[in-house]
Amino acid sequence: MRPLIPQISKTLFSKSLLFATTLGIALAAPGTGNTAAIGKGSTRASLGRPGVATSAMAEGTKARITVTFASAPASASSRIAPTLYNKSRVLQFEEDDSPISAYTDLLPLLKGGVRNGVSYPGLRFTDGCGRQRPYTAAVAINGRNTYNNSVWLDPGAQHDAGRLVWAQAQEMLDNGWDIENHSNLHTATDPVKQVSDLDALIADRLKGYKPTVHIVPTNFAGYPTAAFNAGYIAVSSASQGDNYPMLNTWDEKRVALSALPSPTTSFVYRRYQADQSSSETADAFLNRLKAVSDNLMAPGTNATEVYLQRVFSHGMTFSVLSGWLNYTQSIAQDRLWVTTLREFSEYRRVSAQVVKTEALSNNVLTIDLDYAALSPNTRFQNLTLLVNSAATITNISVTGADSASFNTTTKMVNVFRHQVAGTTTPTEPTPTPTPTPTPTPTPTPTPTPTPTPTPTPTPTPTPTPTACTGTGSLLREQWSNVNGKTISTVPTATAPTSSATIINFESPVQSGNNYGARVRGYICPPTSGAYTFWITADDDGALFLSPDTDPNRKVRIATCSGKTSSAYDFYRYPSQQSAPVQLQAGQRYYVEALHKQDKGNGYLAVAWQLPDGTRQQPVPGSSLVPWGTTTAARTSAASTFEAATLNQPNARRSEVQVYPNPVMGRNQRARVQFNLPEKGVAVLTLVNLKGELVRQLFAGAMEAGAQRSVELDAANLSEGIYIVHLVTPTEVVNYKVAFSH
Numbered sequence: 187m188r189p190l191i192p193q194i195s196k197t198l199f200s201k202s203l204l205f206a207t208t209l210g211i212a213l214a215a216p217g218t219g220n221t222a223a224i225g226k227g228s229t230r231a232s233l234g235r236p237g238v239a240t241s242a243m244a245e246g247t248k249a250r251i252t253v254t255f256a257s258a259p260a261s262a263s264s265r266i267a268p269t270l271y272n273k274s275r276v277l278q279f280e281e282d283d284s285p286i287s288a289y290t291d292l293l294p295l296l297k298g299g300v301r302n303g304v305s306y307p308g309l310r311f312t313d314g315c316g317r318q319r320p321y322t323a324a325v326a327i328n329g330r331n332t333y334n335n336s337v338w339l340d341p342g343a344q345h346d347a348g349r350l351v352w353a354q355a356q357e358m359l360d361n362g363w364d365i366e367n368h369s370n371l372h373t374a375t376d377p378v379k380q381v382s383d384l385d386a387l388i389a390d391r392l393k394g395y396k397p398t399v400h401i402v403p404t405n406f407a408g409y410p411t412a413a414f415n416a417g418y419i420a421v422s423s424a425s426q427g428d429n430y431p432m433l434n435t436w437d438e439k440r441v442a443l444s445a446l447p448s449p450t451t452s453f454v455y456r457r458y459q460a461d462q463s464s465s466e467t468a469d470a471f472l473n474r475l476k477a478v479s480d481n482l483m484a485p486g487t488n489a490t491e492v493y494l495q496r497v498f499s500h501g502m503t504f505s506v507l508s509g510w511l512n513y514t515q516s517i518a519q520d521r522l523w524v525t526t527l528r529e530f531s532e533y534r535r536v537s538a539q540v541v542k543t544e545a546l547s548n549n550v551l552t553i554d555l556d557y558a559a560l561s562p563n564t565r566f567q568n569l570t571l572l573v574n575s576a577a578t579i580t581n582i583s584v585t586g587a588d589s590a591s592f593n594t595t596t597k598m599v600n601v602f603r604h605q606v607a608g609t610t611t612p613t614e615p616t617p618t619p620t621p622t623p624t625p626t627p628t629p630t631p632t633p634t635p636t637p638t639p640t641p642t643p644t645p646t647p648t649p650t651p652t653a654c655t656g657t658g659s660l661l662r663e664q665w666s667n668v669n670g671k672t673i674s675t676v677p678t679a680t681a682p683t684s685s686a687t688i689i690n691f692e693s694p695v696q697s698g699n700n701y702g703a704r705v706r707g708y709i710c711p712p713t714s715g716a717y718t719f720w721i722t723a724d725d726d727g728a729l730f731l732s733p734d735t736d737p738n739r740k741v742r743i744a745t746c747s748g749k750t751s752s753a754y755d756f757y758r759y760p761s762q763q764s765a766p767v768q769l770q771a772g773q774r775y776y777v778e779a780l781h782k783q784d785k786g787n788g789y790l791a792v793a794w795q796l797p798d799g800t801r802q803q804p805v806p807g808s809s810l811v812p813w814g815t816t817t818a819a820r821t822s823a824a825s826t827f828e829a830a831t832l833n834q835p836n837a838r839r840s841e842v843q844v845y846p847n848p849v850m851g852r853n854q855r856a857r858v859q860f861n862l863p864e865k866g867v868a869v870l871t872l873v874n875l876k877g878e879l880v881r882q883l884f885a886g887a888m889e890a891g892a893q894r895s896v897e898l899d900a901a902n903l904s905e906g907i908y909i910v911h912l913v914t915p916t917e918v919v920n921y922k923v924a925f926s927h
Contacts, residue, residue, distance in 0.1 A: 249586035251553040251571065251599055259577035262551045264544055266537045267570040268443055268492050269530075271313045272598060273523035275482055276443075276494040276530060277514065280324035282368060282401065284338060285501040286347065286886045288325045289354040290867050295508055296321040296524075297361055298799065302867060302913055304716045304766045305799035306508075309515050311522060314570075314598050315591035321511070321524035322362045325350065326401035326498075329370035329384040337387065347886040352391045359395060364526040367413070369403040377412035385416070396563050399528045401498075402426045402454075414452045419561070420531040422496060427454040440482045440493040449534035455527065457496035464902055468506055468760050468879035469748060475510040476758070483517050496527065503871065503882050505760035512757045532566045540569065551575070555586075557603065567603035654710030654772060654811060659687040661706055661813040668702045672726045672747070673780040676702030687812065691792040691805035692753060693781065698788065703781040705790065708735060708774040708811035715797025716766040720756035721746050722791050725784045729792055731767065732776035740778055743767065753789040754803055760879050765918045774811055840868075840919050842912050848924035849900050856898040856923065858883060862914055865890045869913045872898065872923075880908065900925050 255262065269276060281288045294301045297320050298308025309321045327350070328338055336344040341351045355365050370383040381400065388395055400413035402423035410421045410428040421430075424438065431453040434441045438458040447453050458478060462471040475497075482495040514522070523530075541556040557567060573579065579597060584590040592599040663682035668675055682704075688694075693705065709731070711717060721729040723746045730740040743764040750758055757763075769775065781790040793803030842860045849856045862868055870884040880903070883896045898910075903925050910921040 246586065247556060247558040249555045249557070249584065249601055249603070251555070251601065252581075252583045252585075253551040253553070253573055253579055254581040255549040255551070255575065255577040256580050257577060258549045259546070259551075259575045262546050262573065262575035262577065264542070264551070264553050264571045264573050266540075266542065267572050267598075269523055270525070270533050270568055270570050271311070271319070271523055271600065272570050272572065273311070273521055274492050275518070275522045276492070277479075277482060277522055277524045278324070278494070278496045278527050278530065279524070280326055280364075280366065280401070280498050280526070282326045282498055282500050283372070284325055284327040284350045284355075286350055286354075287501045287504075288323070289350055289358070290885070290887070291504045291507060292323055293358060293361070293363075295504075295511065296323060301504070302766065302869070304718055304795070305797060306795075307799040307801065309511055309524070311515075311518070311520050311524065313591050313600055314596065315593040315600060317591050320362075321515075322364075322526055322529070323524075324364040324366050324399070324526045324528070325355065325358065326366040326368035327355065327384075327388075328368050328372045328403075329380075329387045332371050332373065339391065347888065348884075356392055359392065362529075364399060364528045365392065365395065365397060366399045366401050366527075367397045367418070368401045369406075369409065372403045374404075374406040374408075377406065377408040378415070381409070381412045381416050381418075397528075398563060398565070399526070399531070410452075410454050417563075419535065420455065420527050421452075422455040422457050422498075422527060424457055424459050424498075430454050432456050438496075439478075440495045442486065443492040443494060446494075446534075449531070449538045455496055457498050460497050460499040460502065462502060462506070468503065469758075471502075472506045472509050472759065475506070476513050479510070479514040479517065483514075483521070494530070501885070503760070503879055504869065505763055505879060509757040509760060509763075516757070529566045532564055533568065535561055536564065536567055536569060549577075555601065565604060569601045569603075571599045571601065573597035573599070654708075654774060654809075657710060657809065657811050658807045659689050659707070659812050660691065660777075660810050662686050662688050662693060663704045663706075665702045666700070668700055668782070670700075671782060671784045673702070673728050673782045676704065676780055676782055678704055678780070689807045691779075691810060693788075693790040695753060695787055695789045698783065699785045701783050701788070703783075703790065704778065705781070706737070706776070706778040707813040709769075709777040709805065710774050710809050710811055711769040711771050711796075712809060713797055714769065714771040717769050717797065718766055718795045719744055719764040720762050720793040720803070721779065722750050722753055722756050722758075722762060722789070723779075723781050724750055724786070724788050724790075726782040727790055728780050729764070730778040730780075731764075735774050735776050737776045737778065740776060753791040754793075756791075756793050756803060765913060840912055840914055842910055842919050842921040844898065844910055844921055844923045848926050849898070850926050852900055852927045854900050856900070857895055858898050858910055859893060859895045860912055860919075861891060861893050862888050863890060864914075866914055868894075870896065871911045871913075873909045873911045874906075883910075898923070900927075 370380040402409045405426040544553045579594040666683040727746045729744040732740040872881045912919040
């Protein structure tokens with residue numbers, strides 16, 4: 187009998203399929219024009235195109251794939267791919283100790299959603315058959331607080347705002363993420379009891395969910411043994427393996443799949459710790475993470491080898507997190523499967539335990555899969571098969587699966603036996619001219635008697651775009667023979683050596699030494715809402731924006747002062763990204779970028795993200811107005827501008843206080859008190875006067891008017907002026923604080 191998985195409702199799934207069919211939605215790969223035939227337990231592809239279809243919930247333990255060729259082939263067979271979607275690289279990321287940032291930062295970044303009022307498009311790869319798949323991750327949770335015995339994830343008076351609550355954990359599960367056992371108390375005593383106690387708590391709070399991945403707390407001995415004896419299929423640690431093999435054996439770098447023991451052999455996955463050290467700058471930390479991704483994606487010992495990299499953190503600043511993962515996606519080129527250790531481990535087990543038989547008759551290859559021997563509690567039962575034949579495939583059909591996707595050109599078939607998709611409250615599909623596959627809905631969780639946290643804000647509908655007149659270019663001015671490496675040496679008060687227009691916010695790459703440049707004009711947003719900007723430059727650059735058309739009111743919103751690899755290397759340093767800026771559709775805002783080139787090739791580019799999450803790099807000419815076509819008079823848009831300035835007016839703004847100020851002495855501490863006028867998520871950081879992150883002080887949800895206090899330690903800080911930087915869903919507040927030793 188097939189294991190029962192409590193996360194999926196067969197009735198709801200079938201109803202959603204009926205709803206999609208009634209609307210006339212073609213359940214096929216986007217843009218292929220390939221509509222799949224829908225029948226109970228059956229999916230089918232048309233000639234020569236990628237296909238995707240959703241069928242009724244699989245019944246029984248068997249599935250069949252029927253491959254039809256244009257003519258009888260000399261030979262035809264199939265094999266199970268080494269990874270799902272046949273990816274050559276695998277990345278797994280988890281956050282330990284159930285930080286709230288996993289829900290407020292990581293989930294919207296990977297899945298797509300709203301964070302602090304800004305929409306993010308999500309990070310995705312394809313399934314090789316024309317279907318987009320979101321990155322997924324995991325959270326390793328503990329059960330009880332050793333100080334007061336309260337349950338960490340229970341909402342209520344004793345809940346720590348820096349931790350998840352159960353409703354958020356359930357939403358992550360509903361989106362294909364994993365919740366991992368990290369021990370009940372996070373102590374060294376009695377590992378057997380701590381594993382079993384947390385198992386029981388998770389099952390009680392998360393609708394019977396049974397974890398199969400254990401994350402060893404600290405490096406305490408006994409936990410790998412306890413977890414394997416309790417039936418866990420995977421254990422991971424940075425340094426503790428009991429007496430089990432650890433892979434990699436000597437370091438935390440990528441491991442070749444060919445080096446892993448058999449899927450049913452117990453061993454410990456070693457993982458890389460992605461926590462920022464006290465002596466490490468944000469830039470250095472980000473570069474360290476990028477090096478991990480570079481190593482993962484680098485060529486292997488042979489072209490067919492597959493590599494895995496595991497990474498964990500206790501939470502990191504959003505700028506570093508987004509910079510690292512966006513960079514990783516940019517170099518992955520759709521070769522990367524970003525998933526959880528549970529899904530990866532279960533894929534290996536299913537590949538070994540499923541019984542595959544096949545027969546070739548004339549021009550038809552029949553592949554039968556029997557899942558009867560699967561281990562109990564197998565959540566992900568998905569497989570990717572590759573057909574080996576020189577003949578042309580004209581048709582593929584699949585029976586006995588929940589859904590399938592396939593590509594008759596590359597001869598790849600994905601068979602899904604338990605697809606975890608959708609959200610806690612699924613929305614009904616809306617027909618569009620070119621429909622995309624509708625995610626499989628999951629049931630709405632049963633309400634619990636305890637209060638639930640405020641959900642991530644839902645983005646408001648994007649208003650109709652409002653166009654500006656006279657768009658199409660910016661003015662670029664250049665000063666030649668200017669010594670120095672920073673923008674402070676650009677003599678903008680003098681006449682430029684030359685000038686030209688550029689048709690988007692990107693200067694052409696040019697070789698040459700010792701020149702400075704200024705790009706200026708007006709930016710005209712197509713829709714109203716929060717915009718985020720990025721700048722990249724070689725060797726030094728800064729981006730300025732005014733709340734109206736007056737250049738005298740400009741403020742610096744982003745900088746790029748380190749080495750970059752290309753004009754589109756926007757995510758290398760946190761300072762390259764601006765805070766969210768509220769802009770009004772159809773209004774003109776003065777914009778300026780300064781650029782200083784020292785030696786070699788020089789370039790400058792500016793990108794932005796629109797309120798609907800669309801990212802444009804560079805900003806297109808359709809949103810740019812040439813310098814000199816607008817008077818410097820202030821417009822009504824000034825009242826809507828929100829940026830990281832030290833004197834930003836606001837009718838109802840958050841309050842920040844630091845005392846004592848200045849902070850005298852290297853070993854002294856200050857208290858930072860702050861509150862929000864409206865309920866929401868707040869992120870409090872300490873930055874230097876260059877806008878570079880020094881330290882994160884707080885990240886979590888806050889009630890309206892609630893006072894919060896955090897400690898600011900002067901240790902490891904140089905003398906000088908710093909900025910306490912508070913970001914809320916509606917504003918950015920900065921407060922100067924001085925340190926003197």
